[in-house]
Amino acid sequence: VFQDVPQAPPDAIFNLTKQYKEDTYDKKINVGVGAFRTDDLKPYVLPVVKKAEAILFNDANLDHEYQPIAGEESYTRAAVKLILGEDSPAIVEKRYAGVQTISGTGANHTGALFLSLFYKKSKKCFISNPTWANHRNIFSLVGFDVEEYPYWNPETRGLDYVGLLQSMREAPEGSIYVLHACAHNPTGVDPTQDEWKGIAEVMREKNHFPFFDCAYQGFASGDLNKDAWAVRYFVEQGFELFVCQSFAKNFGLYGERAGNLTIVTKSETNAQGVLSQFEKLQRSEISNPPAFGSRIVKTVLNNQELYNEWTKNLQYMSGRIIEMRKALRDKLTELNTPGTWNHITDQIGMFSFTGLKKSQVQVLKEKYHIYMTENGRISMAGVSTKNVDYLAEAIDYVVRN
Numbered sequence: 196v197f198q199d200v201p202q203a204p205p206d207a208i209f210n211l212t213k214q215y216k217e218d219t220y221d222k223k224i225n226v227g228v229g230a231f232r233t234d235d236l237k238p239y240v241l242p243v244v245k246k247a248e249a250i251l252f253n254d255a256n257l258d259h260e261y262q263p264i265a266g267e268e269s270y271t272r273a274a275v276k277l278i279l280g281e282d283s284p285a286i287v288e289k290r291y292a293g294v295q296t297i298s299g300t301g302a303n304h305t306g307a308l309f310l311s312l313f314y315k316k317s318k319k320c321f322i323s324n325p326t327w328a329n330h331r332n333i334f335s336l337v338g339f340d341v342e343e344y345p346y347w348n349p350e351t352r353g354l355d356y357v358g359l360l361q362s363m364r365e366a367p368e369g370s371i372y373v374l375h376a377c378a379h380n381p382t383g384v385d386p387t388q389d390e391w392k393g394i395a396e397v398m399r400e401k402n403h404f405p406f407f408d409c410a411y412q413g414f415a416s417g418d419l420n421k422d423a424w425a426v427r428y429f430v431e432q433g434f435e436l437f438v439c440q441s442f443a444k445n446f447g448l449y450g451e452r453a454g455n456l457t458i459v460t461k462s463e464t465n466a467q468g469v470l471s472q473f474e475k476l477q478r479s480e481i482s483n484p485p486a487f488g489s490r491i492v493k494t495v496l497n498n499q500e501l502y503n504e505w506t507k508n509l510q511y512m513s514g515r516i517i518e519m520r521k522a523l524r525d526k527l528t529e530l531n532t533p534g535t536w537n538h539i540t541d542q543i544g545m546f547s548f549t550g551l552k553k554s555q556v557q558v559l560k561e562k563y564h565i566y567m568t569e570n571g572r573i574s575m576a577g578v579s580t581k582n583v584d585y586l587a588e589a590i591d592y593v594v595r596n
């Protein structure tokens with residue numbers, strides 16, 4: 196029965212991790228997947244996460260019962276508050292819902308699946324060019340006609356704001372636009388607040404649906420509230436929208452798959468109807484969300500002292516990334532590597548979109564055992580004082596040859 200099943204291509208990001216693990220060369224570097232590493236290139240368990248774990252393990256009442264289908268309210272409410280802000284009109288007017296998802300990917304998938312069933316205005320979904328490799332997979336698998344909107348301007352190494360607005364104006368009414376809430380993956384370039392205002396204006400004119408993906412709250416500016424600005428602005432402007440949240444990066448809970456889908460509707464009744472349908476979908480897909488990661492997250496988000504400590508842990512992570520941006524740029528400047536490298540420090544978030552070509556990325560892998568995505572994206576979280584010189588020298592070589 197399976198003889199006609201064709202081989203699917205390996206995943207653009209996780210296949211790099213596999214190749215890296217199999218590589219025995221001692222200077223190998225993994226700057227592929229967006230996962231934070233300490234300066235010793237070790238995975239980082241946030242101290243506040245360890246504290247929350249200790250609280251959980253010492254809780255004599257903790258059991259392993261099923262969670263509610265949409266997750267515990269103490270978790271989803273805290274997640275919604277984190278992204279929308281405590282005094283959000285959507286929260287005050289109770290026209291929101293939260294669904295615990297299998298991290299950001301699950302939020303994208305469940306949100307997309309829901310829209311494929313209940314969103315009647317359009318079957319067109321626009322994703323940025325470039326974007327996180329999984330967006331296309333997720334939206335096309337549930338039946339959307341996926342197209343790209345211009346985002347990255349290679350000339351200016353910045354946002355193609357004119358192209359983006361033009362795409363929004365020309366797109367069919369009511370199209371779905373997948374927007375990165377902050378720390379755009381892979382470019383590290385976000386619209387300014389004024390640009391966001393312009394985007395909102397055109398989206399309103401054209402009745403487009405904003406589908407925010409927020410996987411890096413806390414990594415763009417280092418401030419959780421500032422990083423939520425665009426989403427909060429759209430809510431203030433009266434949009435109905437979805438926001439996908441991942442706690443993989445900002446809590447370092449990659450494998451625990453703790454995420455949330457925040458839904459903002461026009462009325463409380465609408466929110467309840469939408470939530471009931473999400474519960475139906477969720478039941479058929481994962482039944483009940485996993486408990487461990489979400490328990491850690493809610494323990495921290497619902498305790499002011501731990502929350503404050505979390506922001507400090509976040510600052511350590513984002514601060515180390517900023518230092519590594521500077522170190523890489525300084526080293527390339529010192530080597531007189533042809534080209535300009537200011538974009539490495541201008542870009543924000545976990546990634547640097549280097550501008551290296553596919554052929555150069557290939558040489559970096561084959562000759563230097565440096566693993567990065569084909570589009571020239573470097574996960575700055577995989578750069579450290581131990582490997583930055585080697586990385587810069589390798590980049591210098593491929594740029595010159």
Ligand code: LMR
Nearest residue numbers: 208227228229230327380
């Ligand atoms: C990445 O872009 O490297 C991360 O978001 C990991 C993933 O799920 O692809």
